[in-house]
Amino acid sequence: MKNDKNTRQILFVDDNPGDINLAVEALKVGRLKYNVHGVEDGEQAMTFLRREGEYAGAPHPDLILLDLNLPKKDGCQVLAEIKADANLKRIPVVMLTVSKAEEDILKSYNLRANCYITKPFDIEQIFKVVKSIEDFWFTIVKLPPNGVE
Amino acid sequence: MKNDRKNRNILLVEDKPAALRLTQEVFRENKMPNNLYVARDGVEAMAFLRQKGEYADVPRPDLILLDLNLPKKDGREVLAEVKSDDELKRIPVVVLSVSESEEDILQCYNRQANCYITKPVHLPEFMKVIKSIENFWLNIVMLPE
Secondary structure, three states: OOOOOOEEEEEEEOOOHHHHHHHHHHHHOOOOEEEEEEEOOHHHHHHHHOOOHHHOOOOOOOEEEEOOOOOOOOHHHHHHHHHOOOOOOOOOEEEEEOOOOHHHHHHHHHOOOOEEEEOOOOHHHHHHHHHHHHHHHHHHOOOOOOOOO | OOOOOOOEEEEEEOOOHHHHHHHHHHHHOOOOOEEEEEEOOHHHHHHHHOOOHHHOOOOOOOEEEEEOOOOOOOHHHHHHHHHOOOOOOOOOEEEEEOOOOHHHHHHHHHOOOOEEEEOOOOHHHHHHHHHHHHHHHHHHOOOOO
16 A cells, blocks of 8 residues: 555545444555545545645545535535645546435536546445446546655 | 436537547437537637527537647636636536647646546547546436536
């Protein structure tokens, strides 16, 4: 889990550490190397992204996985802050949440989420969804250049 | 993980006949019912999206596949117009381009392209990429209504 330039950095914001661990496991299978940074509330997510306090040395993530229902600061608020920040808005944000409500989907896209995916309940299905996200975003898509620091 | 089985409307903005035909083929084969509409330049794309003139009765697309190099109005301009229009900005825009320049990539993300994909030159890779786009956006992602 070194931070060399071939390691993809993912920020996973979810108040369920079980789901973060599952993503870490899913991403260990395969050719590419990932460093998954898990944070469990919206305030921590913004602290990480702005590299404040304990996150002073944190890398800029290549991709953000963001839950909607989060303690302290909710996912929509985090999304809005990212997409309003000139230094952060280029980073793709994948909403990953149990909500299937049309209202949540529409609101997320209007706040410029890059895509919205419903998180299944079943472990095996979550695993599959994480692999689909990995395949699409890290092998098909060209991600924006990550700030070299 | 899946969208309901309702018909998805996709707008493909592309002027190259070969890319057009191949993309149509891939989408025709998808198990998710979908209609693929085509605009051949940027002006046509905006008329379609704003339902102007001959496009008065077309549906709002659920997804836009946008080539960058287009006649009349460039893809970069189309992207900027879509994403600054309150009625249109929710629609995911997948940018497809032959350009690998970091500047193009960064500019598209900053203009809120939903993702940027480099169009492979060779046929098998091109088909694979189109299939991935189709599978990810129609079968995995929840699109806005």
